[in-house]
Amino acid sequence: MKYLTLLISLIIIPLEGFSQIGINTDNITSSNILLHIDPAKDNAASGTPTTAQTKEDIVIDKSGNLGVGTSTPTVKLDIVTAGTSASPVKGFSIRDGYQADKYVLTSDNSGTAYWQVYVPGTEKGVMGSGINISNTYTNYVNTNTKISLYPGKWVVFVSLNILGNGTNPDFSWMNFGFADASTLASLTLSADEQGTISAALFNDIKASPGSSVNGKIFITNKSSGKKDYYLLAGKVVRNATSPNSATFQAVGSTGNLYAFRVNDITPP
Structure with a gap:
């Protein structure tokens, strides 16, 4: 032993x-x-x-x-x-099939990393030609203004300047929202949108140079790619006891649309 x-x-x-x-x-x-x-x-x-x-x-x-x-x-x-800042030396490479030019390394909730197209945290809309809207118009109309959003949830800030052509004081409520390609044809709001914006507009070209619209709308793009959302306006409700036909000029032509990401995109 x-x-x-x-x-x-x-x-x-x-x-x-x-x-x-x-x-x-x-x-x-x-x-x-x-x-x-x-x-x-x-x-x-x-x-x-x-x-x-x-x-x-x-x-x-x-x-x-x-x-x-x-x-x-x-x-x-x-x-x-x-390597140094003056003379850097590469030291990291992952070739997993997702790699592509200008892609960035991202991860899911479990920390699994993969290459993916760069998705910015902000987007700016493109103002269009705008459209004239009567203060008796009860449907939505495309203002020819849009913002393009990558997959994910965004908060979109809307700021518009609107002129009227009325000759007598007249208040009207106008509503605003967004339509994607599938809803634009019917001029209904996109299912991706949560909430709308309403604003009281003063229509009297002599007394006031115009009105402003400010608010925010949440949009969740659940698709796999970047998507266009078009600004709709209309659903006007007049706040006058007697008819006073007037028109709001070039709605959607001046102002700004900004979107800020409020969550990450869905991993592949």
Whole structure:
């Protein structure tokens, strides 16, 4: 039995003594390093290797950190290429099938990363020619103004300047919303839209140079690509007791549309 114990001890002691592994180097400078690979076999035989000597080295430490180009990794994957701001050196590449020119690396909720087209956090609308709308118009009409949005949820801020051609004071309520390609033909609001904007417009060209419309609408693009949303206006409700026919001029031609992303896009 004592011979068996001695044999086991002789086996275990060498294993404990060689718990650090060096490949192409015997100079492992830190007790925290478990594995040190020197591909170029250019590290000094003693002392601390220089930055130039470790630029291609690979190290795994006791915390499970992997260092490439460094013998002192501080995170799970630490890549140092010895590049500088004046002379950068690339050190990272993932070719998973999603890669394409100008794509960015994004992740889902679990942290799984993939390449994807850059999706900005803001978008600006394009003001169109606008359209004249009577203060008795009870349907929606396309103002020829649109904003294009990538997949995801957006808050769209609408700011419009509207002139009237009336000769007598007259208040009217006008409603605004957005239609996508599938709803534009019927001039109904897009199912992607949450909420509408209503504004009280003063129609008296002598007393007032015009009215303003300001508000926000949430739009969720659930499709797989960028989508156009056209600004609709109409559904006018007059607040006058007697008829006073007037027209609001070039609605949608002057002002601004801005959209801000309020969530991430859906991963592929």
